[in-house]
Amino acid sequence: MALAVGMRVLTRALLRPWARGLRVAPGRTGPAAGGGDGMRCFGSPRVLVEPDPAAGVAVVKMRNPPVNSLSLEFLTELLISLEKLENDKTFHGIILTSDCPGIFSAGLDLTEMCGRKPEHYVEYWKAVQETWLRFYLSNLVVIAAINGVSPAGGCLLSLTCDYRVLANNPKYTIGLNETLLGIVAPFWFKDTMVNTIGHRATERALQLGLLFPPAEALRVGVVDQVVPEDQVQSTARSVMAQWLAIPDHARQLTKTLMRKPTADRLLTERDADIQTFVRFICRDSVQKSLHAYLEKLKQKKG
Numbered sequence: 001m002a003l004a005v006g007m008r009v010l011t012r013a014l015l016r017p018w019a020r021g022l023r024v025a026p027g028r029t030g031p032a033a034g035g036g037d038g039m040r041c042f043g044s045p046r047v048l049v050e051p052d053p054a055a056g057v058a059v060v061k062m063r064n065p066p067v068n069s070l071s072l073e074f075l076t077e078l079l080i081s082l083e084k085l086e087n088d089k090t091f092h093g094i095i096l097t098s099d100c101p102g103i104f105s106a107g108l109d110l111t112e113m114c115g116r117k118p119e120h121y122v123e124y125w126k127a128v129q130e131t132w133l134r135f136y137l138s139n140l141v142v143i144a145a146i147n148g149v150s151p152a153g154g155c156l157l158s159l160t161c162d163y164r165v166l167a168n169n170p171k172y173t174i175g176l177n178e179t180l181l182g183i184v185a186p187f188w189f190k191d192t193m194v195n196t197i198g199h200r201a202t203e204r205a206l207q208l209g210l211l212f213p214p215a216e217a218l219r220v221g222v223v224d225q226v227v228p229e230d231q232v233q234s235t236a237r238s239v240m241a242q243w244l245a246i247p248d249h250a251r252q253l254t255k256t257l258m259r260k261p262t263a264d265r266l267l268t269e270r271d272a273d274i275q276t277f278v279r280f281i282c283r284d285s286v287q288k289s290l291h292a293y294l295e296k297l298k299q300k301k302g
């Protein structure tokens, strides 16, 4: 309880400067919005929230084209949407999915980690930490409906969820591929993966930077279910109904029991983790690797 309140205060303090100038997207009522009782879609430029109040569920669609890279602004908007839903007693569950065809999320925004000043890296890393903490410890049931490729930070975001449904498309790979970029997944990325698939599988996956296609992702346990692409949303909905049928207080306390030790590790080492990130990302060799990787992505088109 104290942790939850502390985190809220912290988020508010952290978000204030970033949130300036954010526009709230004009509301619209749609079929997924539980149009019957008039509740409208809401959100922000990069996050569309489709509420279904009757079910107590909101579908949160990431729409930061072209690839839902997790930029500072996008992370801020995601956090604001999460906080809004958590504070609204109507909602007990969120389905996190993508509005960008074929991409769940391309992970952390490489342009936030290249050629910037150290102060920017500090601000960016705080936002990444905060997003992980808030999603990982959310009292809501959070289900990822993974309808696209999901490397690195995209995979991490899905790993904060309580359940992952992946569309069965061989292009939709998922994993922590940081080593392929010449960077290292921080300890809390690693811990989240260990908690999901175990130590040995994580050791292999992280060292090799493995991006698992659906069947492999299911076999190793990175995702809980693989379904045909057109059934991802409906499957996420029926899984949500099962989770919401459990007495909420018991489920929430159990989630906290399972996840708090992992979250506490980052909470106690937060500043040190920021320093480690900034020192690492500022290295010439790391900047060169990231620039080369971004260049390779751009040249792929030509």
Ligand SMILES: CC/C=C\CCC/C=C/C(=O)SCCNC(=O)CCNC(=O)[C@H](O)C(C)(C)COP(=O)(O)OP(=O)(O)OC[C@H]1O[C@@H](n2cnc3c(N)ncnc32)[C@H](O)[C@@H]1OP(=O)(O)O
Pocket: 066, 067, 069, 103, 105, 106, 107, 108, 109, 110, 111, 149, 151, 152, 153, 154, 177, 178, 181, 183, 184, 185, 186, 276, 277, 280, 281, 294, 297, 298, 300, 301
């Ligand atoms: C001590 C700790 C230190 C460090 C820890 C850091 C941890 C880092 C975690 C991360 O998440 S790093 C990011 C890892 N992400 C990736 O490796 C994915 C890279 N992207 C891709 O593989 C592909 O873009 C794709 C997601 C498979 C989509 O392919 P598609 O062909 O559909 O699009 P395209 O490649 O042409 O990209 C379009 C456009 O978007 C830009 N882009 C792609 N990914 C990112 C990204 N992560 N950040 C910023 N920008 C990205 C790409 O360059 C193109 O830009 P352009 O249109 O200007 O050319």
